Amino acid sequence: MSSTNLQRRRVRAGVLATAAVLVLGAAAPATAGDGHGHGGRDTYQLTVMGTTDLHGSALNWDYFTNAEYDDSAHNDVGLAKISTLVNQVRADRGDRNTLLLDAGDTIQGTSLAYYYAKIQPISKRVEHPMATAMNAIGYDAAALGNHEFNYGIPYLRTFEKQLDFPLLAANATLDKNGRAAFTPYVIKTVRTPHGKPVKVGILGLTNPGIAIWDKANVEGQMSFGGLVEQAARYVPEMRRKGADVVVVSAHSGADTSSSYGDALPFPENAATLVAEQVPGIDAILVGHAHQEIAERVVTNTSTGRPVVLSEPLKWGQRLSVFDIDLSYGRGRWTVQSVDASVLNSNTVPEDPKIVRLLADEQQTVVDYVNGVIGTSTEAMSAATARYEDAAVLDFINHVQAGAVKAELTGADADLPVLSIAAPFNKDAAIPQGDVSVRDIAGLYIYDNTLLGIRLTGAQVKAYLEKSAEYFKPALTPGTYPAASLTNAVTPTAPNGTPDYNYDVMGGLDAPLTYDIDLAQPVGSRVVGLAYDGVPVTDAQEFVVAINNYRQSGGGNFPGVTTAPVVYNRQVEIRQLLIDWVSANQVVDPAVFSSTNPDWRLTSGGTPLTVTP
Template identity: 55%
Template structure:
């Protein structure tokens, strides 16, 4: 594949260099070796956020730390950095997960898809206006299929990178592996900055139905070892890797694929990498140095949180040594987007699409007889999660009618995705339903045995901390054991069971039985409704990813819930709520 150089830019004038912040120098005088500072800015995990807006609550975004979100805020930070450093010495990259995550992104993928209308995607419009230099693909770029991904890619003025995303047909990278940026220095050789993009191997599991037979995903370390020498051979003075992978070294899906969170491994094992801008883990990592085990050099790594809450700023001091540019120092920090106003230029560009999305999510589709809240979902069997279970159960039961599986009991799997989900008493809007099911999953069903269902529930129950009999119940310490997030705690409807949190992990599920009290036999067969993320191996739950698939109509679960609620007109939990599981200690309910 032919690598094209990005357009060259000229380094800032001496006057602009004098305006640089403390510690930054412009081109040196003739009496000293020439030196300057190159600044690399980075975002990651924007997840469809442009405005500082929460479409589910229909108001400005806010959280307990008072973070702000969105590209409009990022644009203001970028403008500040370009002004202080000199625009001609700055670059802007993104490390993936851009076009999924908000109703704004969903609207232009599903309601008025850009693949049909030809409209520019709001994330493309905003990123073009800000002036991104390169964008690396994340795993969520594949959620809506390769056709939409490629349409969005073509709309971007930035180069789209994913060196380890391999086209199954050609055996070559499906997207550009890397690009080079040149910064011209008057009277000197240009400073060349190479950026290598690496995406997450988990795409092969999480979006199997979208990529199987089309793309596969190689190991990040092996890919970097292949391309970094190529970049150096073409004159890269600074090598930056943008990777959609956390730095923990662990994988959520076992050992069947290359390591999921391999950013630190790239820094440790691949020589000549100066910095890694990483994402995927949604953490705020302003600066972390990792020692390269081959060269002993310190590799700068950083992660800019999520949703546009932070902008990573990496500074590289370079100096001419022996006719070549060498990095003499490097550092990074994360700027908080809640410190700046939104850029009105970006707001104006996206205003029509934002307004259309706000109108869409505020459509009244039904009424709720009572208020339904997700706040207690992780601790208790709540009606609002039962609603998800009911929709999934009905869909699978209807689809299996007349097939060889028609007589199987249908079980349903759901997780308490968000504790802030709320159906108010009275008018129910699309945003309320979307706020209950915040992921773009589709529904599938698999064939499992009673023994496999028991294993599945035992694995899920690791979510709870051990709580001995008689110990005080501290809710804030009871869940999320070992960092397990709420979305990896699965409940099953269609069977009754207790979870004894006084017992060790692996022996907590007690009294697994049918609604009539009959114990579940290990050899019994069940049709189990699950989302495509879980069925594909997300979360590494046992059996589900290898179980035979007996239903898959590619139906979006969130839209199924909207349609179900709309068809009912009035939502009354008396018609679907069933308390079929509870937390206990030696048979005594915790709550």
């Protein structure tokens, strides 16, 4: 075994604490097939690297705190960090022996991404900073993520044209003719020292949930099939065309589940199913779920062969590295083994080349997000918004409900208006005094648009019951740490219900009040639901301000996908919040937040005390 291979195996075993530095510091090339062996067969090692869910993270910067990115685990983010890791892997393995892939969700998620989508949209003259960085790093292919469709198909096509590598989506088809909307796969030819090239098939799979989450942008234009079904179609085709290795880049989580329940016939998270059910795949770069999976081995049920999965967390915090060992015999290359690991981007500095390339765009966005647009009479924090009534969510609900009410006509204009908001970002805060764009943007980190729908009182209660599934039981009154009550595991959330799938509902012109009794079973937790102090009846009607993700089925909340839509102006909620502050100049919680809580957690009717 070469010294490099020994080092790499020690890293996988967890022996080396600083994996990136030690593995990548090896001087000898890791092309295990430079010689002959294995009974006279030629051998070769191919390395495939992968990122996913970059979400507009180009540099190691937090636009909401106006500082270098940091979190409780001291992760770093961004393509500039990834570039350094990639350069080191290429130096270690040999540039010609490596490929670099991405598994989607690239152009949405940071103020940088928002600025070049909405403030100064990309065009023939304005290149997306993510395209600039990814081209400079030298990606070979990328799968499409669901968030690629947030800004519409024309915007995505513009981004696609700016890339030096293909965007892949085998399960995206054009409604007008059923043909592939994007390149399904590519076969890359990798030259080996033996003069016997290895053909690497790269299949891209995107998420079927796009049909729900971005319905307004794709309906009537594109459809999105199941990952298993399309992989079963294309993997044999790639093999017939000579692919020696097949790697799938899938914007779909490893643990099978769907946030939209049975609203679609295809699961949202299906990477493991693809590995189990589709013969001929060697490795899968996993995305979408924002999980760290260094290596997971799944056995294909037809062939009994292992398929190796790896997911490099999110935002450029990790780089997945697949080492694929091949041997040559009978006129072709055969995969002998696949090992995977992840490298941590916080172990390396940013690549100065990428930092320099994006310096102007970075300064433009920093100046934009730090612009003062108003003042706040007091500080507000989202830190406790998951488990107690918080003014920051009241503010979001106030702005959303007000925007919807202003546009209602006819009988709908006489209905009471409610609104829902989720604690997307528990680090978000509005300071007392000057308020900037970044302060407001930090409250709403997704590019959702606003709709208004009509629900009955019974549907409102059912909605709140669904939301209350977020909490774990509390069978007796007392004091509980937040972690023991929040993020409950459910059949559709095996890793715990995410914060963004917990909604608080509030009223505009009068309070909507309710208790969530955690001593009661799921489905019977919402107690004392009242509007303006009067119990809500099943037949009572409301207009509810809701985001497009939720209204289109995200989170599988009941009643919303079929409810009458009474408002839909395709206005982004984040921009509504920024515009509201700019117009009103003063953010005063007394305007939109009650002294007494509108909702509370209880056990048997007794309010709970929750600690951070």
